[in-house]
Amino acid sequence: MSDKGMNLTLKIWRQKDAQSQGKMETYQIADISEHMSFLEMLDVLNEQLISEGQEPVAFDHDCREGICGMCSLYINGEAHGPDRGVTTCQLHMRMFNDGDTIYIEPFRAKAFPVVKDLVVDRSAFDRIQHSGGFVSVNTSGNTQDANALPIPKDDADKAFDAATCIGCGACVATCKNASAMLYVSAKVSQFALLPQGKVEAKDRVMNMVKQMDLEGFGNCTNTGACEVECPKGISLDNIARMNREYLKAAIDK
């Protein structure tokens, strides 16, 4: 790569607010280093826009190390862009070439309305958690000793893998049905695999699935796109486990 850096054409979704119509706008940007992260490239664009007296592009971001789940973006038709196993903030410009045109859109789903430009409202995810994403235990200095209940390492590891979901919404954005099954099943699985979660397992899965449907997420048709785009590699096995949990709970009711 030359010292000059890349020249890029950016096609970015601009939308004033939730009520307004949005449209794609075109921007030119020059001298982008391959070592920049994608969001640092957008920082450069925004500095350029501010100096030209235009409004910068609004996008969600916070930790910029792939764990808070705040950043999103649909880049060239893929949630979190062309790389695998990363969020947009970890995507680096070395994935692109000089002269490329890059299309940048918000995560799109009925349940994720656009707030402004590339910012969407993912509060539906929180509401699903309110309906059952917890173990009903109060804070107490008298809970039993943490080692009183051994948990097989394999179960603990699987529960951990499910629990690493960052709630970014890439699974929904990439799914042709805008289904939230991977997201919901990750939480259901985490608790289904642990003894602490078993007590409330039936209510949990019924309530969370009900809320998921109320929020307007679509159904799962097992295309597996969510697993491919998930920056944390959350497995489709979780959806299978949730379906089993749901069936068990439904038969029992």
Next chain:
Amino acid sequence: MSVLDSKVPEGPIKDKWTNHKNKINLVNPANKRLIDVIVVGTGLAGGSAAASLAEMGYNVKAFAFQDSPRRAHSIAAQGGINAAKNYQNDGDSTYRLFYDTVKGGDYRGREANVYRLAEVSANIIDQCVAQGVPFAREYGGLLDNRSFGGVLVSRTFYAKGQTGQQLLLGAYSAMNRQIGKGKIKMHNRHEMLELVIVDGKARGIITRNLVNGKIERHSAHAVVLATGGYGNVFFLSTNAMGSNVTAAWRAHKKGAFFANPCYTQIHPTCIPRSGEYQSKLTLMSESLRNDGRIWVPKKMEDVEAIRNGSKKPVDLSEEERDYYLERRYPAFGNLVPRDVASRAAKERCDAGFGVNQTGEAVFLDFASAIQRYGKEAATVNGESNASKDRITELGEEVVRNKYGNLFQMYEKIVDDNPYKTPMKIYPAVHYTMGGLWVDYNLMTTIPGCYAAGEANFSDHGANRLGASALMQGLADGYFVLPYTIGDYLADEIRTGPISIDLPEFVEAEKSVTDRLETLMNIKGSKSVDHFHKELGKVMWNNVGMARNEAGLKEAIEKIRAIRDEFWKDVRIPGGMNELNPELEKAARVADFLELGELFAKDALHRNESCGGHFREESVELDGEQKGEAKRDDVNFKYVAAWEWAGDPGEAVLHKEELEFKDIELKQRSYK
């Protein structure tokens, strides 16, 4: 007599907390329903406090500037959480954790608070396991531990390199249960911009709804600030982009003393910076120092060969490498505390041995650990004749299991495979030990205003040990604040609802609106980031890892100049009544520009080296400790708590003398 009353209970240190809990006032369950508590921030401290207070029956109003409580920056903590469980039977105890924390903090923390922290640490692990937090386990099903810097035991519980995430999701799930019940009213995408004081008591906050710009008034009988640290005053840090000092600074300007602002933790193992466009720095967990060995080449020609690419780090033999931490600190080696490790890296790089283009990087090498683990695994598998390649393969698998996500993160950022070639690392701003001054009950100098977690100053002295931030956040939120706040609220049961139409609320709202309008109307020529970067450069160069009188005086002048320029020439596009990230940043940077000056002023007044605060004028001149930081207990054994007096330069110093009854003050030695 100082105006500061730490309210540390009487009695032997091991009984203080129990006695205090037995004696403080309680609020009966029916009355808790009549009391509102505001909690600002939903990280480990705020999230756990909000959930616990709501479980107890208080009406909680919680606030986060992010779009969900789960995004708070506690989520990014990697390595682990300490607890004196002694599961490893290596001689750990409450006392030992207490001792390590006080010593690690270079004897600048408050003994009684630290002892309490150590005391409740074991409860935290029990609580989190009960919530379904999936900590790492051994094959027998019991919890696994690892070791962190500055200690000689394994007391760190972890969940791969995502411990903060798992603990925060635990607190978030506890919050969700209460949100679902209506006991917590959650306000996402709301930023606190002012504290409201009525009759001398904290009674509410003014927030901005970040989606539509609406300025709102919220009232309560007490306000808890759990808003994290202020490392972003350096612009580049491992903090999240949005992390800021505004809530704490607003409270400071309303009367809360700010303690030890200059105590900053520069974390030794971060990914080095790569260019001017850089927006943040990424931490590589301290847990990596369990297995990684830190080195630079011994010979300058090897440094140059590595920089120009004619040699690779793996080409250097053991004899050609300087494992400088193992050389200088044989007892603790690569696991010295963070401040010591950071300064040692700076020392080598300043001497010209930095291994990248900028000269600001050292190696963190896993080759020995991979071989050691590989041999172990081969033995366990019964592969007595395993080839070197096979051993490497097995060893890499073990390392992948322990640190896989960190290695992946490194590779994605740097485009280098850390299994095959050593990582390059350099220190970066990570955590701030200073914060709002609080008493034993975690109350600031404003009645009814509390500070928890990184936002307060109390437990880590001048340097925090690894895996202790998570411990402190959760200790404050789950096990300390919910009890101590009752002592204050017991007098509020007859107060009734606090009206948001009181003149104090009207006035506070107006001051916020005026401030934002002033910012919007400057219509200058430079972006907010321009000023933030300028401030960051001054902070890093003059108030960073090494500080001296001349540099600090220069910093104060420069920061004042940047602040003046900011208020004349900042440009904020867009409007006030809409989502406007530039306006959000501007309000935060305006406060950083004031804090920065107080920070430098504090560093200037503290003419000693202690923990993360290193004054070049104060080093050991001879003996075994030559070149190490020199603390001055005769003149500086106190907490510096600054009172706002109209301008950061005019802040008034109050001292809380520190007493060490249970630990002997000693030179901190890790040799």
